[in-house]
Amino acid sequence: MVTGGIAPNRRGSLAPLASKLTNRWEVLRHRKVTDAVHEHDGRICMQILHAGRYAYHPFSVAPSAIKAPINPFKPKALSSNGVENQIRDFVRCAKLAQAAGYDGVEVMGSEGYFINQFLVPRTNHRTDEWGGRFENRMKLPVEIVRRIREAVGREFIIIYRLSMLDMLADGNNREEVVQLGRAIEAAGATIINTGIGWHETRIPTIATSVPRAAFTWVTRMMRDAIDIPLVTTNRINMPDTAEAVLARGDADMISMARPFLADADWALKATEGRADEINTCIGCNQACLDHVFENKKASCLVNPRAGRETEIIIEKAGTKKRVAVVGGGMAGLSAATTAARRGHDVTLYEASDRIGGQFNMALRIPGKEEFVETIRYFQRQIELTGVEVKLDTKLSAGELARQRYNEVIVATGVKPRIPGIPGDDGPNVLSYAEVLAGNAEVGRKVAVIGAGGIGFDVSEYLLHDDVPLQPDPDDVSIEDFFAEWGVDMDFETRGGVDGIEPKRHEPAREIWMTQRKTSKPGKGLGKTTGWIHRTTLKNHGVKMLTGVDYRKIDDQGLHITIKDSDGNETEQLLDVDTVVLCTGQVSENALYNALKDAGQSVHLIGGAKLAAELDAKRAIEDGVRVAVEV
Amino acid sequence: MTHATRYPHIFEPLDLGFTTLKNRLLMGSMHTGLEDRVWTTTSWPLTSPSVRKAAWA
Numbered sequence: 079m080v081t082g083g084i085a086p087n088r089r090g091s092l093a094p095l096a097s098k099l100t101n102r103w104e105v106l107r108h109r110k111v112t113d114a115v116h117e118h119d120g121r122i123c124m125q126i127l128h129a130g131r132y133a134y135h136p137f138s139v140a141p142s143a144i145k146a147p148i149n150p151f152k153p154k155a156l157s158s159n160g161v162e163n164q165i166r167d168f169v170r171c172a173k174l175a176q177a178a179g180y181d182g183v184e185v186m187g188s189e190g191y192f193i194n195q196f197l198v199p200r201t202n203h204r205t206d207e208w209g210g211r212f213e214n215r216m217k218l219p220v221e222i223v224r225r226i227r228e229a230v231g232r233e234f235i236i237i238y239r240l241s242m243l244d245m246l247a248d249g250n251n252r253e254e255v256v257q258l259g260r261a262i263e264a265a266g267a268t269i270i271n272t273g274i275g276w277h278e279t280r281i282p283t284i285a286t287s288v289p290r291a292a293f294t295w296v297t298r299m300m301r302d303a304i305d306i307p308l309v310t311t312n313r314i315n316m317p318d319t320a321e322a323v324l325a326r327g328d329a330d331m332i333s334m335a336r337p338f339l340a341d342a343d344w345a346l347k348a349t350e351g352r353a354d355e356i357n358t359c360i361g362c363n364q365a366c367l368d369h370v371f372e373n374k375k376a377s378c379l380v381n382p383r384a385g386r387e388t389e390i391i392i393e394k395a396g397t398k399k400r401v402a403v404v405g406g407g408m409a410g411l412s413a414a415t416t417a418a419r420r421g422h423d424v425t426l427y428e429a430s431d432r433i434g435g436q437f438n439m440a441l442r443i444p445g446k447e448e449f450v451e452t453i454r455y456f457q458r459q460i461e462l463t464g465v466e467v468k469l470d471t472k473l474s475a476g477e478l479a480r481q482r483y484n485e486v487i488v489a490t491g492v493k494p495r496i497p498g499i500p501g502d503d504g505p506n507v508l509s510y511a512e513v514l515a516g517n518a519e520v521g522r523k524v525a526v527i528g529a530g531g532i533g534f535d536v537s538e539y540l541l542h543d544d545v546p547l548q549p550d551p552d553d554v555s556i557e558d559f560f561a562e563w564g565v566d567m568d569f570e571t572r573g574g575v576d577g578i579e580p581k582r583h584e585p586a587r588e589i590w591m592t593q594r595k596t597s598k599p600g601k602g603l604g605k606t607t608g609w610i611h612r613t614t615l616k617n618h619g620v621k622m623l624t625g626v627d628y629r630k631i632d633d634q635g636l637h638i639t640i641k642d643s644d645g646n647e648t649e650q651l652l653d654v655d656t657v658v659l660c661t662g663q664v665s666e667n668a669l670y671n672a673l674k675d676a677g678q679s680v681h682l683i684g685g686a687k688l689a690a691e692l693d694a695k696r697a698i699e700d701g702v703r704v705a706v707e708v
Numbered sequence: 709m710t711h712a713t714r715y716p717h718i719f720e721p722l723d724l725g726f727t728t729l730k731n732r733l734l735m736g737s738m739h740t741g742l743e744d745r746v747w748t749t750t751s752w753p754l755t756s757p758s759v760r761k762a763a764w765a
Binding site for chain 2: 081084125127307309311320335336
């Protein structure tokens with residue numbers, strides 16, 4: 079294991095009061111962690127992370143006083159003496175980590191943090207011994223590793239996280255990366271870990287749309303030059319993928335972070351041949367990375383107990399009850415399987431012919447293929463926990479009441495909201511649900527009304543023809559992904575991207591995406607993934623209109639009025655063949671109210687309870703929370 | 709029963725000279741918002757899968 083980043087000094091910390099390890103008094107607190115890991119025969123290294131110009135506070139320091147594009151604070155340039163002090167603090171931090179019982183440290187040299195900032199001219203304009211030619215720029219990490227090794231002795235793991243592919247036009251080239259890797263090995267590192275991209279890189283590195291194991295070729299390129307073990311990483315989430323990466327010799331080890339939030343028993347299930355029981359990380363970032371950016375504790379969309387293991391406890395129920403769950407979407411699946419795990423006798427009613435609810439639509443969006451895994455996970459949990467599933471079954475409140483269930487959990491979900499624009503019931507109008515079901519005819523020119531998460535997803539979907547009904551996450555093409563984002567898989571250019579033109583696929587349709595609000599389209603999308611969706615749509619010619627008033631829809635198309643910032647109004651006709659409504663959804667909660675009136679003990683969860691935005695994170699959490707209480 | 713043979717590379721120990729890692733899996737660094745509240749570490753649920761499994765059996 080490697081811990082989250084711990085700063086070697088106050089200035090290098092990510093944010094005010096973020097964790098640091100700078101004195102003996104702080105050592106005791108770390109002991110609790112290292113003791114707990116060692117009790118179970120694990121090994122744990124502490125990551126030393128100096129944020130440099132990525133520090134979100136006004137006291138940051140960096141090789142040069144150049145502001146990062148993703149941070150409002152401008153760093154102070156270090157004096158030569160100041161650089162020496164930072165190295166000394168890294169060494170002190172490593173020694174304290176050793177005193178705290180860690181088996182080693184990881185020196186964070188990638189993702190655009192402090193050390194990485196020395197390595198490239200973009201952030202290093204120094205004229206002293208730490209700047210100028212590459213030999214000078216790379217001296218900092220080499221000195222840090224060399225002096226840490228000197229201080230900690232031979233029997234202490236030093237992992238160096240090497241930025242192997244900066245994905246910046248002025249990033250390091252292949253020769254420089256190899257040169258640095260060799261020097262790091264010679265300086266005494268035990269293991270080299272892979273770093274991909276900087277935080278300011280505008281190419282996805284870990285999002286759902288990144289194909290599985292997309293970046294292991296980068297680590298592979300280092301293997302001939304480096305003798306110590308290499309770790310590869312990014313979007314490896316299932317044992318078959320991990321095994322294949324190791325078997326073809328791309329690396330000696332696999333690093334995964336989010337997959338262990340999704341399922342802490344990942345390794346156990348793999349050893350016991352139960353890979354089909356793994357709750358798979360879908361790379362959504364919604365409850366892990368996005369939470370951390372919002373200053374909340376990380377959890378996991380598919381596993382709401384992550385980070386809350388002591389708060390949400392799934393125990394055997396005191397009394398076995400007969401429980402009905404109505405609705406086989408995420409909320410219902412999560413409630414049914416959790417309740418059954420607790421020993422209850424659970425029946426799950428689903429009106430359609432399959433479980434999965436809205437996920438059946440989401441998995442058809444190109445780049446969201448991973449969502450099939452969540453449905454597979456719940457399908458397997460149903461089998462394991464003995465939930466009785468009744469598909470194609472819609473019971474009335476009266477029929478349910480007659481079954482005399484002890485508890486009924488209503489997870490009936492949502493239906494698309496119809497906005498009430500004149501003509502929105504016309505033959506050229508479809509809801510997002512009709513489009514994503516895959517059997518409606520959509521014209522070549524399309525207006526998408528609503529630029530929220532669903533509007534973005536539907537637009538992405540409509541850019542393609544022939545989207546498979548049941549995609550396979552292992553079939554997503556790595557070559558196509560890198561071609562689309564302009565990455566050179568031969569790494570013959572600087573940063574792997576310099577001068578490479580992204581290849582657009584021919585968009586299947588001409589799309590206008592409209593919204594009433596004047597704010598930036600997709601403002602509500604995830605903090606760490608919203609830019610990816612915006613970039614993809616823009617690159618494929620989707621036109622985004624804001625401040626739109628909808629007058630009517632007729633056989634000519636969509637008639638709108640656009641208000642600009644000065645309040646001037648222009649009437650416009652979008653002469654589209656099809657109008658797709660992505661105007662939110664409303665809760666399906668009639669059953670709940672009827673059951674309540676009948677005096678049934680009943681609980682309302684998921685979209686049926688609150689339909690503000692389709693929210694799988696809340697749905698799954700609702701399901702678990704209600705199930706631990708019934 | 710062990711099915712480690714299905715993933716022989718994942719579960720092959722790695723000898724680092726002075727210590728040996730049990731398998732080829734590394735839980736990578738990530739900020740969880742827990743490490744920034746170190747005073748809460750007493751409630752850290754660092755229970756291994758095997759321990760949790762035992763509790764379930």
